[in-house]
Amino acid sequence: MRAEELTALRGLRLFAGIAEATFNDLVAAGYLQFFPPGVTLIHERDPADFLHVVVEGMVELYASAGGRETSMELVRPVGVFILAAVLSDQVYLQSARTLTRARVLMIPAERVRRWLAQDAAFMSAITVELSRSYRQAIKALKNQKLRTGAERLANWLLVAAEAQGADSVMIDIEKRVLASYLGMTPENLSRAFATLGPHGVAPHGARIQLTDRTALQRFAGPDAMIDGIE
Amino acid sequence: MRAEELTALRGLRLFAGIAEATFNDLVAAGYLQFFPPGVTLIHERDPADFLHVVVEGMVELYASAGGRETSMELVRPVGVFILAAVLSDQVYLQSARTLTRARVLMIPAERVRRWLAQDAAFMSAITVELSRSYRQAIKALKNQKLRTGAERLANWLLVAAEAQGADSVMIDIEKRVLASYLGMTPENLSRAFATLGPHGVAPHGARIQLTDRTALQRFAGPDAMIDGIE
């Protein structure tokens, strides 16, 4: 592993303040692997064997039921996923697949649980990370129950514009994935973009021009208790 | 506090295995109060001052945005709520109000955080509870994104029937609250019941007769990764 990657890993909330020995052993016990795009890393309903850390590339968490499927979360470096299943030694509630070529560190669940009991700082960091995940899930649920599709898209664009610090948003995932993440069909995403036209949104392929941020905000009704990132 | 209530509290996952001194101090520091129905206990956006435990009655967690409101969770004895906000010293993402006359134990957040650092078993128990809450939120999100309203109702009925161990389900909350919890309007809940008619569901006021469990299951498509309780 490259030094800068190690540094990035060390910077994870999950490892904040934990003993050097704990960190080193966890990373040493982990398998760092490259995966091509489209590979399923974990399957819903399987027992949680590894804690996964995305070091490079992008991973999609998704879930299925009754023949339908939906995107639950998009994980970018450096991000952890399926922490809860690992901690309580249960089955995964979500599946995960690579969206791009990706580098993933997989730490044996048993090892995580062992250090948990021995390193109070690690336990503490995990609690923080778990709280964050929980609150993010609550926000996603509110987003889904309290807004229409077009409103979810509008707010997503505002957050993305903020993150990219520009007057336009570059969408670096397939629109079908974005549609699923926002809880709609690809067809509906296209129509949602059309709906946002009068509110200062002009799509040019993957680059979305925001010509009137104020109008978009008026339509979107952003709310820190839904859109806020912690 | 009555002895049986203390026992019930002690049985909470949250307090499993923690030191007697920790438990006693937490309970002693808490305020145990009766509230009439319809009282708002906590407000979204307020800083988290107390960890709440429902000892008696029922409490609804709900959230608002853009003039809309939705029911997020129904907490019965003995249940804890807003744990994540208390742990990370943040604002509440949800509001809470009593649905019935209710008895609630409120433990100062600062006290919870203090013991957290001192009692490893308490920290561990909190991690378990937090994991459970997180997974429940993920399930709720899947339920919302992957099912129609009628399907959510059908699965809710199946779970309730299981819990009540009968061929009929007694709904002990207002139907408008159930509708909001299931992510629909009261009008739509009525229509959802009508939709389930051909699948062995016959409502008689608050008592719902399930005349054909097999047919209802076929319609509902129950899934342990959504409806399972942990």
Place this chain on the structure above:
DNA sequence: CGCTCGTTTGAGAGGTCTCAATTTGGGTGG
């Protein structure tokens, strides 16, 4: 007995989905 509030029913509008056809854009092989 009559009021009030929750529930149900009805009608119409808007949102969302499916299926199908067309267009666009990126990648490959000639």
Place this chain on the structure above:
DNA sequence: CCACCCAAATTGAGACCTCTCAAACGAGCG
């Protein structure tokens, strides 16, 4: 370098689901 090809994205039509507004119904309470 270009033509082709495939997958993704868009557009269109119609059905279904869900919401709003309005009115009728019914149970509980004064």
